[in-house]
Amino acid sequence: xxxxxxVRIQEDQYQAYLADLMGGKRQSCAKLVDHLISEKVDLKxxxxxxxQRSMYEIGxxxxxxxxxxxxxxxxxxxxxxLLPMAYPLVFSTSRIHRRVVVSCTPNEYHQIGAKMVADIxxxxxxxxxxxxxxxxxxxLLTTLEDFKPELVCLSLSVFFNFNALLEVIQxxxxxxxxxxxxxxxxxxxHGGRDLVENIxxxxxxxxLKELEEIAG
Amino acid sequence: MNDTAKADSFWLSYFMxxxxxxxxxIFSSEGVILGHNAAATQLFGTTLLERGFEALFLxxxxxxxxxxxxxxxxxxxxxxxxxxxxxxxxxxxxxxFEEVILAIGEYDGEEMRDLRTALLTTNQQMSNLTRELHRxxxxxxxxxxxxxxxxxxxxxxxxxPIGNIYQFCQLLLDDKDEISETHLSWIETMNDLSEFMLTLxxxxxxxxxxxxxxxxxxxxxxxxxxxxxxxILLGGRNPKGIKAKxxxxxxxxxxxxxxxxxxxxxxxxxxxxxxxxxxxPGEIVRVETEFHPHYLRFMVKDHGPGIALQEQxxxxxxxxxGAANSQTGEKSTGLGLRIVKKLVEAHGGTTGVYSEPGSGxxxxxxxxxxxxEKPCSTGEKP
Numbered sequence: 001x002x003x004x005x006x007v008r009i010q011e012d013q014y015q016a017y018l019a020d021l022m023g024g025k026r027q028s029c030a031k032l033v034d035h036l037i038s039e040k041v042d043l044k045x046x047x048x049x050x051x052q053r054s055m056y057e058i059g060x061x062x063x064x065x066x067x068x069x070x071x072x073x074x075x076x077x078x079x080x081x082l083l084p085m086a087y088p089l090v091f092s093t094s095r096i097h098r099r100v101v102v103s104c105t106p107n108e109y110h111q112i113g114a115k116m117v118a119d120i121x122x123x124x125x126x127x128x129x130x131x132x133x134x135x136x137x138x139x140l141l142t143t144l145e146d147f148k149p150e151l152v153c154l155s156l157s158v159f160f161n162f163n164a165l166l167e168v169i170q171x172x173x174x175x176x177x178x179x180x181x182x183x184x185x186x187x188x189x190h191g192g193r194d195l196v197e198n199i200x201x202x203x204x205x206x207x208l209k210e211l212e213e214i215a216g
Numbered sequence: 217m218n219d220t221a222k223a224d225s226f227w228l229s230y231f232m233x234x235x236x237x238x239x240x241x242i243f244s245s246e247g248v249i250l251g252h253n254a255a256a257t258q259l260f261g262t263t264l265l266e267r268g269f270e271a272l273f274l275x276x277x278x279x280x281x282x283x284x285x286x287x288x289x290x291x292x293x294x295x296x297x298x299x300x301x302x303x304x305x306x307x308x309x310x311x312x313f314e315e316v317i318l319a320i321g322e323y324d325g326e327e328m329r330d331l332r333t334a335l336l337t338t339n340q341q342m343s344n345l346t347r348e349l350h351r352x353x354x355x356x357x358x359x360x361x362x363x364x365x366x367x368x369x370x371x372x373x374x375x376x377p378i379g380n381i382y383q384f385c386q387l388l389l390d391d392k393d394e395i396s397e398t399h400l401s402w403i404e405t406m407n408d409l410s411e412f413m414l415t416l417x418x419x420x421x422x423x424x425x426x427x428x429x430x431x432x433x434x435x436x437x438x439x440x441x442x443x444x445x446x447x448i449l450l451g452g453r454n455p456k457g458i459k460a461k462x463x464x465x466x467x468x469x470x471x472x473x474x475x476x477x478x479x480x481x482x483x484x485x486x487x488x489x490x491x492x493x494x495x496x497p498g499e500i501v502r503v504e505t506e507f508h509p510h511y512l513r514f515m516v517k518d519h520g521p522g523i524a525l526q527e528q529x530x531x532x533x534x535x536x537x538g539a540a541n542s543q544t545g546e547k548s549t550g551l552g553l554r555i556v557k558k559l560v561e562a563h564g565g566t567t568g569v570y571s572e573p574g575s576g577x578x579x580x581x582x583x584x585x586x587x588x589e590k591p592c593s594t595g596e597k598p
Contacts, residue, residue: 080343087350092357109336115343130347132340134333 007041009049018054021075022067026082033082043086043123047116048208051079055112059157059186076112083115089123096125099149100215103131103140105164110157113185117153120208121215137168141175151180151215156187162195169199177201182214239306239321243269247282250316259306259321261299272296274303285310286317293324361428368424371417378417382410419551422482426558433476433562435586440471440480440505440512447481448503451488460492464503471507474586475563483559486552487516487579494520494577511565515580523571532557532567556581 009017013032020028036046055076062072102118104111111133118130129147131140144152152172156165169181183196184205196202205211239256241249247269256264260272269282274295285292289312295305306321385407392400425431444464452462491501495518506513523531532553557567560581571577 080339084346084350087347088353091347091350091354111340111343118347128347130344132343133336 007036007039007045009036009041009045014050014053017050018057021054021078022058022061022071024074024078026078029078029082030085033085037086037089043089044120044208046086047120051083051112052116052208055079056186076110079112080115083112083119086119090119091122093123093125095127097127098125098151099127099129099147100151100153101129101131101140101143101147101149102153102155103135103143104133104155104157105161105168106134106136107164108156108158108161109133110186111155113157114153114155116208117155117184117211120212121153124212124215126215137171140168141171144172144176144179149179151182153182153184153211153215156183156185159187159190159192162187162192166195169196169202173199173201182211184211237323241272241319241321243282243317243319245283245315245317256321259298259304260296282310282317282319286312294321364424364428367420368428371420371424375414375417375421378410378413382407382414385410416551419555422555423551423558426555426562431479431562433479435474435476437472437474438477438480440473440475440507441466442470443477443481444484444503444505444514447484447488450481451485452492452501460495461498461500462488462492462503463500464505467505467507471512473512473583475583479559479562480583483556483581484514484516486556487514487581490552490579491516491518491520491577494518496520509585511582511584513580513582515578517576517578519576522573522575522577523569524573528569528571531569553579 017029017032033046033050036050058067058072058075061067062069100118100121102114102121104114114132115130118128122128129143129149131143140152154165154168156162165183165187169183172179172181178201181202182205183202188204188206193204197204203214205214235253235255236258237255238253239259240253241256241264242251244250249264249267249269249272252264264272270280273280274297280292280294284290289310291307291309293305294308295303298304305324305327307324309318309320309322311318311320385403388395388403389400389407395403445466448462448464452460488501488503495501499519502515502517504515504517506515553567556579560567560583563583565581565583567579567581569577569579
C-alpha cells in the first residue's frame, strides 16, 4: 500500500476543505483528496484527520443548530463521493481471509461512520460486507447466515436510536451467541457505553484506531 | 363578522402572510388569481396575479374544474410547473370562502418519506456496488500481475532452450553443402521459426516487465541525433539482412535531452524496423525529426500498404497486428507497438499513427523536454 507516511494536512487546508464541504463544493474537496492521495498520504491518516474530523465537526455544528440538516446532508453526500477515491488503494491490500459485517441499526440513516469502519478493516485485509443505513434486523440476520462473518460491527450515530441498537444486539446474540460484536459511533458521546459493555461479547470502540486493535 | 368568520379570517391572513412552506392562492369564481402568499411565489417563481387557474396547473386531461372542486371542498393531487423547471406534485385543497376560492397546497409527507427512503436505499446499493467494483478491480489487478509474473518466468525459461535450437540451426546452415536440399529447407524453416520465437520471447519479457512496473528509466542527458543513428542502424535491416533505404535529414547541430538512451533507441528502432518490414524492397523509408523547445517529435514514414482507420485504434494494444502482411513474409509478435507506446509514455510522451490504405503510414512519437532540463542545441554538451 502507500508507503510515504509523512504527508500532513495543514490547518488552512483543512479549514478550506471544511468550508467547501459545507458550501457544497465537491470539486474543491475532491481536489485536496486527489492531491493527498497522489502525495501518498497514509490512508488511515486521511480517513481520521480529514474525513472523520470534518464529519465530527459538522455533526457538532448541526447539534448546536449552527448549520441545517440540509447542509449536514450535503457534506455527508460529498464525503461519501470522496471515499471511493481511495478505494483503488483500500481494496488492494493482501487478504487475511477474515470476514466482517458492518452495519447501521434500523432507523439509523447516518452510514458514513460505518462505511469508514468497513474501509479501515478492508485496509487491514478483512473481507468486509457493508450493510449501510437503516438495516432491518431481519436483513442483518440473513446476511450473517449467508456471509458467515467472524465479527459484526454496529454503528450508531444518533442517540435516540439507542434502543434499536440494543434490540439488534439482543437478536444477533440470540441467533449467534459466540459472534463478537463491536459497537461505536457518535451516539456514544451522549452515554450508553456501560449499557453495551455489560453484554457479554460486545465491545465498545471509541475510535477507529481502537476498533483496529480490538478487531485484531 | 361573527367569531367563526374572524377565526377563519385570522388563519387566512396567517397563511397568506406568514407561511413559507404552504402555498396559498386565492381565485375568483372565474378562476383568476386575486392574491397569494410568499410560498406560492417561491413555488411558481412567476407573476401570479390575474393569471388563470389553467395557466398554473398541469391539466393534461382537461378534467380540472376549480368551481366544482371548491363547492365539494375537494382535495386534489395536482402537478405544477415550478420555478426550478422541474414539475412538483402537491395535494391541493380547494375551499370556497365567501366570494373567493382558496387553493391550499401541501407536500405529501408520506410520499417525501418514501422518496427519502428510496434515495437512501439506492445510495446504499450504489455504495455497495462501488465497493464491489473496486474490490473486483483490485482482484483483476492482482491476477494481471500474477499473469505477468507467469508470462515473464515462462518467457525467461524458454529463451535459453530456443536460443540453443537457433544456434544449432545456424551451425547446421554453416555446413549447408553437406545437407540435402530437402533437409536444408527444413532447417531454414526451423531457423526462421526459432528466430521468430526468440523475438517473441524478448518482446514478452519486455511487455511483462513494463506492465508489471518492473522497469525503470535511467535518465541522463543524451545527444538525440546519435541515438537516432543507432536506431537506424539497428532497425534498418530487413530480416534477411538486406540493408533498407532509410533517409533522414540529420540536423547539423546536436540536440540534447534527458532520457533513457537504451529505451529511446528501442522505441525508435521498433518503428523503423516495422516500416522496413512493410515496405517493398528498394522503397525508401523516411525518418523525420522535429526539435521543438518543449518536445521532440520523431516520425517514420513508409510507402507500405497502409492501415484502415478501425485497425489503427487497436495497433498500440498487445497482440494486435495490421491486416497487411509484411513484405518479407516475417511474422509479427503484435507486441512491438505496445512496447513503443509504453516506453514513450514512461518518458511522459505520446504515440500515434497517420495512415490510409494504399498510401503508406506515418508512425510517430513525441517526448517532452524535461521541465527542469531545457533542450540545448548549441553544439556544446551542457
